[in-house]
Amino acid sequence: MAVKEMEKERAPQPAGFGVLGWVRWFWRTLTSMKTALILLFLFALASVPGSLVPQRGVEPDKVARLFQDNPTLAEWYDRFQLFDVFTSVWFAAIYLLLFTSLIGCVLPRTATYLRELRRRPPAAPRNLSRLPHHAALTADLTVEEAARRLRARRFRVDTGDGWVAAEKGYLRETGNLLFHVSLLGLLVAVGIGSLFGYRGNVLVVEGDGFANTVANYDRFIPGREVSAESLEPFSFELKDFKATYQVQGDKRGQELDYSAYLRVNDTPTAPARDYELKVNEPLEIDGTQTYLIGHGYAPVFRVTDGQGQVAFEGPVPCLVEHKPTLTSGCVVKAPDARPSQLGFLLRFLPTSVPLTDGTYASAFPGELQPEVQVLAAFTGDFGVRSGRPQSVYELAPPDLMKKLKPLVMGTAVPRPLAVGKSLDLPDGAGRLEFTGVKEWVTLQIAYDPGRMPALIFAGIATVSIALSLMIRRRRVWVRIGGGGSGTVEVGGLTRTEGSAAGFAEEFDDIVQVLTAGDRDAR
C-alpha cells in the first residue's frame, strides 16, 4: 500500500507539470485577483497616452499637423499605434485579458452563489458569545416566535432544536455578479456599435440640402459591417440658421443659442416636416441621429472674368479664424474664368469696424455690418483640373502657388467691400462682387445600434454596483435556553469586513425586537 500511495502523492509535483498543468496554472494565474488588479492598472495606464497624444478618431487634423511638423516622432508614434490608442492591438490585448480574467472569476463565483442561494443559513455555532456581536437577555420567547420576528425583518431563517439561524443581504453578491456581467454586456454593446454603426460629417449652407448617401458626406467613417445601401434614406434642406450672442459685458460675443431650421423628408416618399435642430437636441430618424456641431459664414460672390462672362457665382463657406468675432478666412476660385483662371484670398468680417491704424476688424460675431476684405487676388493655373485632390480652403498646392501671378496683394489692400459692392481687378482681368451673406452649419450624422444596449447595461451596472457596495451580508443566531428558563442568547456576524460599526446598530435593534416584540420596538 505504502509504495503506491507514495507514487500518487509525488505525481502532481512540478517535474510532472505537463501541458494540462501549465494550462491550469495559466488559467489560475489569469483569474486571480492579483492579476486582475495588475490588469486594471495597465488598463488605466494604457489610456493615458490617449489623452496626451492626438487621436485620429478625435482630432485628425492635429495628427496630420504632427506628421508635418515632426515626421520622425509621428512615425514612431504611429508605429506604436499611439494615434489610435483605443483601437490599438495592445490596448485590445489588455482589455481582452482583463475581461477573460473577469469571466474566469465570475463563472465559479456564480456557481458558488447559486449553490448558496439554495442552502439554508448555517446552524448556530456552539458558543454565541464568541461572535463579534453578542447579547444575552431574558425573554419569554419560543423558537417559532423568534423565527417569525426575524422573518419579519426580511431574514432568511432556519430553525433547529432550541436555535434559530438567520441570514440576510444576499443582494450584495447578486449586485456584484450582475455588475461584472453588465460590464461584459457593455463591452459587447460597444463592439456592436463599432461594427454596425457609422459616423459622418457634412457641411451644409443655407438653402442647400443633404440626402443621406455615402457620396454626400465630407467625411464618412463606417463600421466594418456597414454597406452603402444600409444608410437610412432621409433627406433635408437647411432653410435657415439663426444664432444669438451676448451683447453686453465681459462675455460680449459669446454664443447664447443657435438653431438650424430644417425641412425634413424621413423617406423619399414621406411628406416633409419642419424641424428646429439645436445643440443638445438632435434630429432622430429611425435610429440615425443628426447633430448640429458648428456654424460659420458663407458669403456669396459673383466673379466676372476678363471677357465679361460670369465665371463663378455662389456661397463660399469660410473657415472661422477667430471664434469670439467669427472673423473668417475664405478662398474663392474661378477655374472657368477666361482668358485665365482667377482666385481670391478674402477675409470675412461679420461686424466690420475701422481701427485707428486704418485696418479693419470684426467687433462682434453677429452679422451687423458684414464686409469682405480682399487680401489677395491671383491669376494663373490653380491646378483644379489636374486631377489631384484639392482642399477647397486652399487656393492652390504650394508648388503651384509660386507660379501664380498676383493681381492685388500686400500693402495696397483695398477697403473692405460691403454687400452689393464690387472690386474691379487691375488691367481688366475681371471683377469680384460681394452679393450677400449666408451661413453654414456642420452636422454630424451617426448611427449606432449599440447605443440602447450600452445604456441598459450601464444602468444595470450602476444599480448593481450600488447594491454590491452598500448592502452587507449578515447572520444572526438565537439560542433559547432549555426548560423555559427564559434566557436567550443572540449572536451576530457580518460577513463584510469594515462594516462592523454599522451592523452594531442593526444588531441592537434586533435584540430589542427579540426582547420586546416588534411592535414595541418602534
Added chain:
Amino acid sequence: MPADRLAEVSDLFVVAAVLLYLFSMVGFALELAFGRARSDGAARRGRVPVAVGGAAGGAEAADGARPDAEEGVEPPSWAPKAGVAALVLGWLGWAANLAAIVTRGLAVDRWPWGNMYEFVVAICFAAVTAFLVMQVRQNVRFLGPFVMVAATLGLGFAVKVLYTAAGPVVPALNSYWVAIHVTAAILASGLFILAGVAGILYLVRGDGLSRLPSRADLERVAHRAIVLSFPVWTFAVIAGALWADKAWGRYWGWDPKEVWAFITWVAYAAYLHARVTAGWRGRAATIVQLIAFGCLLFNLIGVNIFISGLHSYADVN
C-alpha cells in the same frame, strides 16, 4: 435684486466662506494638538457598543504622544471648546458657501456650475458637506483640520486663479444634463476628497504612537466615503455619456476628459479590488486610493488647463 448685485453678494459669500473655513481649521487643529477630544468623544457618544477596538486604540495612541496628557492629567479645558467652536464655524462656513452658490445661481439664472470657478466652489461645498454629515453620525473631528485646509485652499484657488465673472454659458452647456451630470460629479468628488484626506493621514501616521487616529479608523473613513462615491461617480460618467450622446453625436469618444474620468474610475475600482486582495490591504490599498485621487484631481483641474478638448469650457486664461 439685480443680477450683477447678486453676483457681487455671491463673491462676498465666497470670501466669507474662505475665512470661516480658515478659522474653523485653526479651531480643529488646536483641539487636535492640545486636547484629548477623540477619546472623550468616543466614550461619550457611545453609539457603537461593540467592536470599536479601532477607536480605543486610537485614543491610547493620542494619550501616549503627549506626556502631560497621561491618565489623570487633564488637557487644557479650552481644547474641547476649540473643537466645538471649530464645528460651529465650519457649519457657518458651510452656510456661507451654500449662500454663495445659491446667489450665483440666481445671478446667472442657470445651474451654478458652468465653469471651473463655479465647479470648484461647488466641490469644496460638497467636501465640507460630506465631512459635516459624517461628523453628525460618528466622531470624525480629527479630520477637521485637514478637510478645512483642503476646502480653504480649493476656494482660494478658485477665487485667485479660476475666477470668472458671472455670465451665460455656451449653448452646449444649456441643458438639463448639467443638473444631472455635473451634480453627480460634484457629489462624488466631494466624497473622494474626504477619502483622499483620510488616505494621506493614513500614510503620514507612523506605526508608533501618534495624535492621529488609528490607521484602522482612517481606513474605515476612507472606505466608507469611497463606497458611497464610487457608484455616484459611475453614475456621473454614464450621465456624461448620455449627455455626450445628445450633444456631440456619440456617447463615448475618448475626449481627454472622458479618458481621465475613465482612468479615475478604473483606479478607484482597483482600490476596491486591492482592499480584498491578500497582501494589498492597508498601506498598498491606500496608495492605490491616493493614485486614484490624483487622477481625479488631474481630471478636475489638469485636463481643463493643460489639454484641449470638448470639455474646455473652463474659461481659464
